[in-house]
Amino acid sequence: MFDIVVIGGGPVGTTAASLLSEKGYRVCLFEKARHPRFHIGESLLPMNLPILERLGVLEQVKEIGIIKHGAEFNGIDPISNKMRRETFYFEKSFNKKYPHAYEVRRSEFDHILFENCKNKGATVFEDHRVTQVDFPSKGQVSVQYKNAEGDSDQLQARYVIDASGRDSLLSRKMKLKQKNPHHQSSAIFGHFSGVERRTGRDEGNISIYWFEHGWFWLIPLNDGSMSVGAVCWPDYLKTLEGSTDDFLWKTIAMNDEVASRMKQAKNLGEIRATGNFAYTSKKMWGQDFMLLGDAFAFVDPVFSSGVYLGMSGAVQAVDTIDQCFKAPEKTAQLCNQLEKRIRGGISEMCWFIYRFTSPVMQRLFMNPKNDWQVESAVISMLAGDIFDNKEVKIRLKFFHFIYYSHMLRMLPGSIKSWLKRKRNVQEIFRKGTMPEDRID
Numbered sequence: 001m002f003d004i005v006v007i008g009g010g011p012v013g014t015t016a017a018s019l020l021s022e023k024g025y026r027v028c029l030f031e032k033a034r035h036p037r038f039h040i041g042e043s044l045l046p047m048n049l050p051i052l053e054r055l056g057v058l059e060q061v062k063e064i065g066i067i068k069h070g071a072e073f074n075g076i077d078p079i080s081n082k083m084r085r086e087t088f089y090f091e092k093s094f095n096k097k098y099p100h101a102y103e104v105r106r107s108e109f110d111h112i113l114f115e116n117c118k119n120k121g122a123t124v125f126e127d128h129r130v131t132q133v134d135f136p137s138k139g140q141v142s143v144q145y146k147n148a149e150g151d152s153d154q155l156q157a158r159y160v161i162d163a164s165g166r167d168s169l170l171s172r173k174m175k176l177k178q179k180n181p182h183h184q185s186s187a188i189f190g191h192f193s194g195v196e197r198r199t200g201r202d203e204g205n206i207s208i209y210w211f212e213h214g215w216f217w218l219i220p221l222n223d224g225s226m227s228v229g230a231v232c233w234p235d236y237l238k239t240l241e242g243s244t245d246d247f248l249w250k251t252i253a254m255n256d257e258v259a260s261r262m263k264q265a266k267n268l269g270e271i272r273a274t275g276n277f278a279y280t281s282k283k284m285w286g287q288d289f290m291l292l293g294d295a296f297a298f299v300d301p302v303f304s305s306g307v308y309l310g311m312s313g314a315v316q317a318v319d320t321i322d323q324c325f326k327a328p329e330k331t332a333q334l335c336n337q338l339e340k341r342i343r344g345g346i347s348e349m350c351w352f353i354y355r356f357t358s359p360v361m362q363r364l365f366m367n368p369k370n371d372w373q374v375e376s377a378v379i380s381m382l383a384g385d386i387f388d389n390k391e392v393k394i395r396l397k398f399f400h401f402i403y404y405s406h407m408l409r410m411l412p413g414s415i416k417s418w419l420k421r422k423r424n425v426q427e428i429f430r431k432g433t434m435p436e437d438r439i440d
């Protein structure tokens with residue numbers, strides 16, 4: 001009998017399994033794939049570093065990563081109509097302890113985390129897909145799974161953590177998964193060689209480009225290749241005809257600067273697309289279960305926050321679950337506190353995500369001002385410092401105020417962009433489908 005079953009061997013499941021094993025719990029982790037396996041999401045945030053330190057894998061991650069000193073944003077300033085590039089360096093954030101992050105190939109990063117949780121004592125099964133979870137009585141969980149040969153079996157535990165990523169096994173089965181009513185976007189992406197890189201200290205920075213239908217990312221990897229993707233409004237991705245390769249190249253041609261950096265580029269593998277990916281779950285926990293990482297919620301990758309939010313959620317959840325095991329009568333109070341905190345972090349990011357493609361946000365990002373250290377607070381948000389730092393939180397509120405005052409001055413463009421976002425969300429709701437496509 002295990003204490004805890006973890007479904008999913010991505011960054012979130014492995015973080016939870018490692019730390020729970022360290023605390024002495026008997027943990028069993030199921031992963032339906034086999035590491036190393038492809039996954040999108042290569043750009044980490046500075047606030048990932050203390051988590052990697054705590055897990056004991058920071059040195060290994062340094063080996064496979066490239067240092068990311070900042071995030072570069074490129075677009076046309078809507079007021080001057082001039083193309084601009086602004087790089088936000090993490091050293092300007094409030095927390096000086098972590099002035100950089102890493103870009104990592106996810107197959108390698110996730111593999112390191114997976115091996116680490118084995119070394120910490122978790123029992124792990126690869127090529128094993130969890131198919132069903134039942135809760136016959138309080139403190140008893142029955143988990144059914146299938147191995148690569150298609151043979152089924154089951155085991156018992158006291159508790160289950162769903163970290164199955166976008167598959168969101170439990171929230172689907174329990175009908176908790178719901179589309180995000182404020183935002184919807186889609187992505188098309190691949191890995192390329194021969195993409196023009198920034199030089200010197202900026203070599204590892206992520207580049208973001210606004211364009212008519214959304215935005216592009218260019219994430220440099222340490223073998224010289226580049227992860228390139230376009231996050232688009234669903235109504236644009238809907239026009240996809242022919243191959244995804246052709247569609248991505250056609251989209252790249254819409255931005256002169258991205259097209260110029262990709263003049264010599266060669267595709268290194270499959271070009272993948274994923275539809276409307278913003279969703280959340282009605283609740284994060286219940287009797288003997290918890291949903292973490294993408295299995296709980298995902299909004300949009302523009303600030304590269306998915307891995308960090310998921311892993312930091314796992315770190316916090318481990319402490320909560322440990323306390324609940326020791327004092328079961330406090331479970332509701334502790335889990336509600338955790339859920340509130342995690343939802344709070346996500347909603348801080350969401351405020352920026354929802355408005356990212358508006359002309360006001362473009363204007364403010366293209367013309368940063370550090371009056372009252374507001375720029376430092378925005379950079380701290382970009383670094384992932386959104387949970388505890390009061391200096392950051394209060395200045396982000398001030399940034400909201402600056403945003404709304406600019407909005408009044410740029411009203412026609414702001415209304416147009418708000419209507420576009422609304423139309424895309426309505427379209428997804430009208431279709432009534434949940435995002436079925438996965439990223440792995």
Ligand SMILES: Cc1cc2nc3c(=O)[nH]c(=O)nc-3n(C[C@H](O)[C@H](O)[C@H](O)COP(=O)(O)OP(=O)(O)OC[C@H]3O[C@@H](n4cnc5c(N)ncnc54)[C@H](O)[C@@H]3O)c2cc1C
Pocket residue numbers: 007008009010011012013030031032033039040041042043044045128129130131163164165166167168169187189229274277292293294295298301304305306307308310439440
């Ligand atoms: C287009 C795009 C770009 C992104 N870019 C970034 C980025 O640059 N930086 C960033 O931080 N985040 C990014 N993200 C988000 C990031 O990829 C995720 O937030 C992150 O991978 C979540 O980790 P996880 O462990 O919750 O889920 P995953 O990493 O998806 O891991 C879940 C694991 O569970 C396994 N699994 C699923 N179902 C089962 C089952 N039934 N049984 C057993 N195993 C199962 C899967 O095989 C998988 O290995 C991006 C997302 C998208 C869509």
